[in-house]
Amino acid sequence: MPIIKSKIFTKSKKTSSFFITILFILSFLLVFINKADLYIGSKIKTVSADIASPIIYFLTFPFDKSISAIQNLNSLKNISIENNKLKEEIKILKQWQSLSLKLINENKAYKELLNVNDDTFETLETARVINKAPNIFANIIQLNIGLNKNIEINSGVLNERGLIGRIINIGNVTSRVLLITDINSSIPVKTLNQDINAIISGQSDSILLKLKFIKENKMPKIGEIIVTSGNADIFPPNIAVGKIYKIEDNIYYVKPFVNFKELEFVNVITKKL
Structure with a gap:
């Protein structure tokens, strides 16, 4: 009876060692595969980015140009508004200048008339x-x-x-x-x-x-x-x-x-x- 128990214990011990070894190997493989997945994933991301970059540029180029064109149009619109404001200001200044010159000429003519003098x-x-x-x-x-x-x-x-x-x-x-x-x-x-x-x-x-x-x-x-x-x-x-x-x-x-x-x-x- 003791002999039988000893055999069973020995067999059980061997079985445990085997499973431990298997688990260790599996753990090692999982770690290796995980690292490999990270490397492969990184490579895939890099290659995907290289491939996608010109495609994205091609697809977004018209959109970017449209935005740029809209910005330019807005800028031109603002310039046009400023230009109209300047024209209006110049027009007002010219009106004041014309009025000023008219008053100066009237004053000059009036003085010349007052200074008219002749013996006859x-x-x-x-x-x-x-x-x-x-x-x-x-x-x-x-x-x-x-x-x-x-x-x-x-x-x-x-x-x-x-x-x-x-x-x-x-x-x-x-x-x-x-x-x-x-x-x-x-x-x-x-x-x-x-x-x-x-x-x-x-x-x-x-x-x-x-x-x-x-x-x-x-x-x-x-x-x-x-x-x-x-x-x-x-x-x-x-x-x-x-x-x-x-x-x-x-x-x-x-x-x-x-x-x-x-x-x-x-x-x-x-x-x-």
């Missing part, structure tokens, strides 16, 4: 032009002074450039001026250098004036200056009228010194007694 006439009043016809051939203008300033019929009207016309109608606070460009305007004049007497008249449909000489023994040349002669007791002598501009078919045409499109301030004058 005296200034009755300085006036502002308040009404002009809408084209350059307008032959009548309206002033902001009348009987309230003792203005008289046929008083001469001029500015810093020269003769403009004469008063033909007077109201209480306004007066009307017939311009020298009107066909009904006839003014005794002379050449400044040679004292050749003539009559100058308007044409109504042209800014140029026509000269008709009283004596034709001496004739002026292009470029000679025409001034009032003082005859007929309408205008004082030596007021600048214009310059001989051209000669066609023995007709002399004079270009006035006054720019009738830019009339602002004028002087109403009378001959000194």
Whole structure:
């Protein structure tokens, strides 16, 4: 009986050793396989990344470009908005500049008018032009002074450039001026250098004036200056009228010194007694 138990114990011990060995081998194999799986998995990931990278780039390239294009469009839109703002600011600045220049020119013209001085006439009043016809051939203008300033019929009207016309109608606070460009305007004049007497008249449909000489023994040349002669007791002598501009078919045409499109301030004058 003891002998039998001893054999059984010995056999059991051998069996246990065998299983332990098997378990050890299996554990070793599991560790090895796990490490191998990690290596293989890493390799697979690397290879997959290498393969997938150009594919992903190819697939995402249009999307990236679209995003970039949208960003560029937004940037261009912002630039356009800023550009419009700058244009508006420049427009406002130009308006202020134009207004400033206009005020400066008005002030300069006003000062020049106040400084007009000649021994042959005296200034009755300085006036502002308040009404002009809408084209350059307008032959009548309206002033902001009348009987309230003792203005008289046929008083001469001029500015810093020269003769403009004469008063033909007077109201209480306004007066009307017939311009020298009107066909009904006839003014005794002379050449400044040679004292050749003539009559100058308007044409109504042209800014140029026509000269008709009283004596034709001496004739002026292009470029000679025409001034009032003082005859007929309408205008004082030596007021600048214009310059001989051209000669066609023995007709002399004079270009006035006054720019009738830019009339602002004028002087109403009378001959000194």
